[in-house]
Amino acid sequence: MAPTVTAALCVIGNEILSGRTQDRNIAFLGNGLNEIGIQLSEVRIVPDIRDEIVEAVNALRARYDYVFTTGGIGPTHDDITPESIAAAFGTDWHYHPDSYRRMAEWYDRRGQEFTEARKRMTITPVGAELVDNSVSIAPGFRMENVFVFAGVPQIMQSMFEAAKPALRRGTVIHSRSLSTRLVEGVLAKGLGAVQQRFPELDLGSYPFYNTDKGTGVALVVRGPDRARIDAAATEIYAFVEELGGEVIEDSAS
Template identity: 45%
Template sequence: MTEPVPSTAAMLAIGDEILSGRTKDRNIGHFAEVMTLAGIDLAEVRIVPDDAARIVEALNALRARYDIVVTSGGIGPTHDDITADAVGAAFGLPVGEHEEAVERLRSYYEGRDLPFTDARRRMTRTPQGASLIDNPVSTAPGFSIGNVHVMAGVPHVFQAMLENLVKSLPHGIPIESRAVACPLGEGDIGGPLAEIARARDGVSIGSYPRFAEGRYTTEIIIRSRDRAKLDEAEQAVRAMIDALS
C-alpha cells in the first residue's frame, strides 16, 4: 500500500517575553494539536527573540525544509513588532502597506471612533504579494507569503487565525493514536516493548512514565496512519502487559 507523503510543518514563535519566562507560550501546544488533527506532521519548533537577524535566519532554515511554516508574534503596532519586516527580508521582498488591510483597519477604527494612527497603520505592512489571513477577533490580519503564514501571538487571535488558515492547507491522513495504561514501570517493560516497536513499520510507540501513590506506572502511546497496523500493535502491547503482570 502506498500512502500519500504527509505534509510537514514547522512553527517559529517570536518574542523576548517568551524567552524571559514572563509570558508562557500557549500557541505551540495548540498548533501541535491542530496539525495532528489535520494529518500534518509538526516536525520542528523554534523560539527566537524580537531580533530581525535571528528571525530571518530561523525562517529561512525552516521554510527551506518544511512544507508549511507558521509564525506567532510580533505583528502588532509597536516598535518591537518587527515580524513583517523580518519576513520581507527573509524573502528578499519589499515591505509596504497592504491595500486591503488598510481598508479593513480604517473601517474598523472609524467604526469605533478611534484614530487610525501611524502605529496602527504599521499593522497593514506585509511583504509584496502577500495574501491576508482573516482576523475575526480584532481585524488586523495575518498574512501568507510563499509557504510562510504569519500570525498574531495573542493566543485567542492566533487560534482564530489558525482556524481560517488550516482550511486552506492540504490535509494528510490523520495519525490515530491509542493509549494503553500499563501498571508496570518503564524499567520493567523497556526490553519487550522495544522488540514490539522494532518489528513494526508504520507504527510509532512511545512510553511515558507516570508517578502516583509512591510508584511508577507507564502510559504507552501507539500511533499510526493505518488502523489495521494500529489494532495489531495494540493487541501485541496488551499481550505483553498480561504476560508480565
C-alpha cells in the same frame, strides 16, 4: 496513501524565552496540524531580533512544506515580524491596501483614531495574502509557504482556522495511548519487541510522576493505519498482563 506533508513553527518572542509566558501555541498547532494530516516536524523559538527571525524562517521554509510563525505582529515597537519576513524573502514591505482599508473602516466605525501605531498592523511583505482574524480584526498574512500569525493564543487559533482551507492535506496520524503503573525499565523489552514487529508505527513511552493518575507510563502507538495500531495495542495489553500489570487507561485519537 496521501503523502507526508510537513510543517515547522517559529515562535517569535522574548517573553517565551525569558519564561515569563508559558507557550500555548506549540501544542495547539501540533494537534491542529495533525488533525489535517500535516506533521509538525520542528519548532524554533527565537527572540525579537530581526536577523534571528530571518535566519530561522529561511532555514525552515527551505526545509518544510509549511512554516508558521507566532508573535510580533502587533502595533508596538517590539512587533517586528512583518518587516523581518519581508527581509527573509528579500522583498519590500508596505501597508497592505486591503488590510489598510479594513482597519481604517473598523476604527472609523468606532470613532477611534487610526494611529500610526495601528497602521503598523497592516504591514506585510509586498505580494502577501491576508489571513483573517475573527477575534480582533488586524489580519495575519501568508507569504508563499510561510503563514504569519499573532502570538495571543485566541487570535492565533482564529488565524489557523482561517488559513486551514488553503493547506494541502496529507496522511492523518492516528494514535492510541495505554497507561500502566509498571515502570519503563520493566516495560522496555516488551515494548521494543512490539516496535520491531510494527516498524511502520511509532511507539513512544512517556513516564508520569505524581499526577492525578498516580505514577506510571503512557505507551503511545502512532501511525496512519488504525487496524495496525489496534493490533499493536493488543500485543501491548498481552505483555503488560504477562508482567503482572494492567492497562489503567486506554484512549484513541
